[in-house]
Amino acid sequence: MAEKKKRKVADENRKFREWEELYFFIQIKDKIICLICRDSISTLKSYNLKRHFEQKHSEIAELTVGERKAKLKLLKDNLGAQQSFLRKQHVQSNAIVSASIKISNIIAKKMKPFADGDYIKECLVAAVEEIYPEKAQLFTQISLSHQTVARRINDISTEICATLCLFSKNFVYFSLALNEATDIKDTAQLAIFIRGVDRQMNVTEELLKLGSLKDTTTGRDIKEAVINCMQVHQIDLKNLIGIATDGAPAMVRKNVGAVNLILGHKETLQKTNSFELFM
Numbered sequence: 001m002a003e004k005k006k007r008k009v010a011d012e013n014r015k016f017r018e019w020e021e022l023y024f025f026i027q028i029k030d031k032i033i034c035l036i037c038r039d040s041i042s043t044l045k046s047y048n049l050k051r052h053f054e055q056k057h058s059e060i061a062e063l064t065v066g067e068r069k070a071k072l073k074l075l076k077d078n079l080g081a082q083q084s085f086l087r088k089q090h091v092q093s094n095a096i097v098s099a100s101i102k103i104s105n106i107i108a109k110k111m112k113p114f115a116d117g118d119y120i121k122e123c124l125v126a127a128v129e130e131i132y133p134e135k136a137q138l139f140t141q142i143s144l145s146h147q148t149v150a151r152r153i154n155d156i157s158t159e160i161c162a163t164l165c166l167f168s169k170n171f172v173y174f175s176l177a178l179n180e181a182t183d184i185k186d187t188a189q190l191a192i193f194i195r196g197v198d199r200q201m202n203v204t205e206e207l208l209k210l211g212s213l214k215d216t217t218t219g220r221d222i223k224e225a226v227i228n229c230m231q232v233h234q235i236d237l238k239n240l241i242g243i244a245t246d247g248a249p250a251m252v253r254k255n256v257g258a259v260n261l262i263l264g265h266k267e268t269l270q271k272t273n274s275f276e277l278f279m
């Protein structure tokens with residue numbers, strides 16, 4: 001069976017070589033392409049190739065054997081050069097997108113306005129024009145408009161969130177750090193940081209969520225926000241082993257502080273789980 005298959009492949013390869021010399025057709029991936037006009041042929045039959053060649057490129061038939069060979073080599077070389085040019089362009093356009101993402105990431109980390117992308121690009125182009133003028137054109141293609149920067153930062157944030165969700169599923173233990181403060185608009189913001197460890201002892205520490213608290217900022221409100229965040233990120237509360245806070249009364253008060261309420265909620269969950277197991 002294998003022998004038969006091998007023979008079939010060898011047979012097809014031989015046919016392609018013949019078609020190349022006879023009709024100037026070449027195979028690129030799963031396409032059969034005419035080297036002269038770049039048309040592709042859908043049905044792979046000798047007759048179709050022959051008809052195309054005779055009808056459209058009769059001038060080649062009048063060439064001598066030597067001229068034909070030279071023409072074939074020239075066409076093949078041109079096609080090769082064009083393909084490597086396209087490949088290079090593809091790599092370049094990937095690099096241009098990647099540069100735009102990296103710069104947007106810096107803008108986000110430095111907490112600068114999205115619109116700064118425009119002048120950063122101006123600086124980049126100005127510098128490259130001085131140092132490496134022949135590459136300046138490439139730098140003008142980096143998209144850094146405020147809309148693009150906003151979109152890139154959104155994409156980065158979604159990516160970080162997805163990766164964190166993936167990691168947090170493997171946490172065997174984790175702790176939280178909570179901080180509640182008001183922003184410049186006088187809205188209460190709750191920051192939830194998580195630090196977890198998996199079975200391989202890899203430690204991950206990340207800002208899990210920054211969200212505003214509506215109306216009041218009691219221990220109960222903070223607890224609800226934390227529990228909600230755990231559910232959204234599918235983090236199992238039973239692995240929670242510690243909560244650090246800034247020591248504000250809403251966090252640490254004896255009965256109604258967020259820490260006690262969250263730990264109380266965890267205990268209730270564990271009791272219900274063991275009760276369900278027992279049943």
Ligand SMILES: [Zn+2]
Pocket residue numbers: 034035036037038039052056057
């Ligand atoms: Zn053709």
